[in-house]
Amino acid sequence: NAGVTQTPKFQVLKTGQSMTLQCAQDMNHEYMSWYRQDPGMGLRLIHYSVGAGITDQGEVPNGYNVSRSTTEDFPLRLLSAAPSQTSVYFCASSYAGSNEQYFGPGTRLTVT
Amino acid sequence: TQLLEQSPQFLSIQEGENLTVYCNSSSVFSSLQWYRQEPGEGPVLLVTVVTGGEVKKLKRLTFQFGDARKDSSLHITAAQPGDTGLYLCAGADLWSAGNMLTFGGGTRLMVKP
Numbered sequence: 001n002a003g004v005t006q007t008p009k010f011q012v013l014k015t016g017q018s019m020t021l022q023c024a025q026d027m028n029h030e031y032m033s034w035y036r037q038d039p040g041m042g043l044r045l046i047h048y049s050v051g052a053g054i055t056d057q058g059e060v061p062n063g064y065n066v067s068r069s070t071t072e073d074f075p076l077r078l079l080s081a082a083p084s085q086t087s088v089y090f091c092a093s094s095y096a097g098s099n100e101q102y103f104g105p106g107t108r109l110t111v112t
Numbered sequence: 113t114q115l116l117e118q119s120p121q122f123l124s125i126q127e128g129e130n131l132t133v134y135c136n137s138s139s140v141f142s143s144l145q146w147y148r149q150e151p152g153e154g155p156v157l158l159v160t161v162v163t164g165g166e167v168k169k170l171k172r173l174t175f176q177f178g179d180a181r182k183d184s185s186l187h188i189t190a191a192q193p194g195d196t197g198l199y200l201c202a203g204a205d206l207w208s209a210g211n212m213l214t215f216g217g218g219t220r221l222m223v224k225p
Contacts, residue, residue, distance in 0.1 A: 004154070033212060035215075040121065040217050040218070041217055042116075042118075042200055042202075042215035042216050042217045042218050043155070043200070043202075043213075043215040044215070045212055045213075048212055058212065090154050090155075092154070099143055099145060099160060099204045099213065100145070100157050100160065101155075101157070101202075101213065102157075103154030103155050103156070104154050105152070105153055105154050106152070106153070106154055
C-alpha cells in the first residue's frame with residue numbers, strides 16, 4: 001500500500017493564481033482531511049470529509065474549497081492564492097471508528 | 113475552540129539526558145495522541161491514550177494522560193540523536209465530527225551526540 005500520497009511536493013504561486021493540491025489514499029479510509037502547518041502553530045484543520053459526497057469546514061476554511069467524489073481522492077483547491085496561504089499542507093485519512101490519522105508527506109506552498 | 117498548549121516549544125539536550133514534554137488544556141478530551149514528525153515528512157502516530165491516569169510505554173518513551181483527561185506528558189529516558197524531531201500532541205473531543213483532532217503547537221527536540 002502507498003498509504004496517503006500528495007502532489008506536488010513543492011509549489012510556488014503568484015498572488016491571485018489558483019491551483020489544486022492532490023491527495024489520494026489506498027487504505028479504504030472513510031475519513032479524510034486537510035491541515036495546514038505553520039511555525040509554532042501545530043496543524044490546523046482546513047476541511048474534512050466523512051465520506052464520498054460529504055465535506056465540512058474545519059478551523060481555517062476561508063480561501064479553500066474541497067470535494068470528495070470518490071473514497072480515495074480529496075483534492076484541495078486554492079481559488080485565488082494569497083501570501084497568507086504560504087504554508088505546508090498535509091492531507092490525512094482515518095477509519096471511521098478511529099482517531100488514528102495517517103498523514104501524507106505534505107506539500108510546501110509559497111505564494112509570492 | 114479547544115486549545116492545547118505544549119511546552120517547551122524548543123528543547124536542545126545532550127545524548128543520554130532525560131526530558132519531559134507537556135501538553136495542557138482547559139478542555140476535556142476523549143483521547144489524546146502523540147505524533148512525531150521528521151523534516152519533510154508528515155506526522156506519525158506514536159501513541160493514543162484514552163483513560164484518565166493511563167500510562168503507556170514505548171521503549172524509552174513514557175506517555176501519561178492526566179486524571180481529568182485535560183493534560184498529558186511525554187517523558188523520554190536517555191535521549192538519543194534518533195529522537196530528534198517535532199513532537200505534537202493532539203486531542204479528540206467527544207463531540208468532534210469525523211475524528212478531527214486539535215493539535216498543540218509542537219515541541220522541537222534536538223538531541224546532540
